[in-house]
Amino acid sequence: MYWTKSLIPTMKETPDGAEIPSHILMLRAGLIAQVMAGAYSYLPLGLRSLHKATAIVREEMNRAGAIELLMSAMCPMSLYEQTGRVEAFGDVLVKAVLPRGGKKVPIVFCPTHEEVITDIVSRFVSSYRQLPVALYQIQTKFRNEERPRFGVLRTSEFIMKDAYSFHTTLESLNETYNKMYEAYSQIFSRCGLPFLPVEAESGPIGGDASHEFMILSKNGEDKIVHCEACGYAANTEKAEIGETAVASLDPATFKGIAELDTPGAHTIEQVCKFLKAKPERLIKTLIYLADGKPVAVLVRGDHDANENKIRKVLGVDKIELADPETIENVTGAPVGFAGPIGMALTISFYADHQVMGVLNAIVGANKAEKHLVNINPGRDFVPDKVADFRNAVAGDACPRCGKTMQIREAIEVGHVFKLGTKYSESLNAKFLDADETLKTIIMGCYGIGVNRIIAGLVETSHDESGIIWPVNLAPYEVVVCPMKVDDERMMTLARKLHDELESRGIDCMVDDRDQRAGVKFKDADLIGFPLRIVIGEKGLASGEIELKWRWEKQSEMLSIDGAVERIAEMLDQERKSGERFRKSRAAT
């Protein structure tokens, strides 16, 4: 390709509204252009990288034994009604009503395809002989994200590789799940991403039933818990907490209870400010509906309650924060003043381990605008059960090895999930087993955000000059820069190198713009071509070209004779191993 024939609108300035490196650099390098909030066009260079990521994903899916198909991006709303996901997705679901022959047909632009694929399988699979099967597609998804931001990391329309597997037994599901997990590791390694698989909330099938593939990055919107000592990693919703010492309280230090007026102090922050106390001295009392029945859960003021943990410990199906009316009935006070002592109704209450170590605590008084101080667990209240009810925080003990865990920000690029029978139940996907009985198909689902591979790479691999691509994702692997485009000898050599490299399957861009060297080098670094070849006056005289890797400081001179073979060899090696790229990244 020749620069002057393509469309590469590079920019010097940081574009308005772009805050994080991947967004800024993808716009500045001319990879994408914004259409509206949450929607981007891929310009020629961006599309090439996207296609390369797609090709890697497809290759590894095929290798793992998944079969490609393509489903319609839209489907009748009724499919989503059958699985209850019109409600579950809420405003995120992109809907429309199509006028058709005098009728109105409600449709959905699919945010994911469990419904459509399960419907297909329910129609065409009926016997155990047809199972297991794993099907996938690479296609646009629609989600009306509440706050689309950060460029293509979170958009209203994005490309997902979504795979679904169908099984007669859990063992068979586990086998495919493990293959997918391996394929994902392979995909993200080949893409040069520093990924970390983390345990995620697993839904109906307990145990190790879900993993998210995360890229550690300070601009990530997800928080994960990580133990560097043993490698345990989980998202904060799932993370277990190891045994953390709880201070045993000395009754000699207990003070007498007092009721204080706290006008206008409804939140933890306001109470802390009003009473000049740290949040660790507060105990939050949360009223939940556990399968519809009100219960109270106590956590320390600086901790967040974890609904999944509550649901599991209480052994209920559904847990949700109570509505204001219920809270007022239960506590006898307006929202914001619940506490463990003196509630209007007697309900079960549960406390997190750490609550039991708060000395002379501050709690809501179950009266409007009032709090109690010097409350001591054990003396003043005894919970029905003490357990782990909160999200992990930095410094908590690792559940596996007991060492200290860290909290890190991360970007989710992929997700593998053992679904069980949630969709096959509601869409009636059954099979006749060898014993002639009708059984429900067991499912797994596996997603990758292809755009996030690109954005995640740029986010984690750049310097002050621009993007640093691994050869496997670079829009072009080589940029050839003739220093003077009106020098016919230089242009002849540039064209020759281009044709010979291309004929060996190497993606080559010739910067044939009539521009100063400084401009060409700046743009080459901004876009981040892995290999830069410079054809200059001096080199031409001595029969050499200059070769430089994007991430290395030093360049080397290469004899023009045999240069193409040498470059092809190096690139071939780098495509397979990614070693040079990885070494350079590890050094930063």
Ligand code: ATP
């Ligand atoms: P998130 O928590 O970031 O909203 P999710 O858990 O809802 O993502 P999944 O339903 O698991 O996403 O979708 C599979 C993959 O699709 C995700 O791992 C992610 O890489 C990608 N993805 C999801 N939502 C978006 C989006 N709005 N823009 C770009 N990629 C997305």
Ligand code: MG
């Ligand atoms: Mg997910």
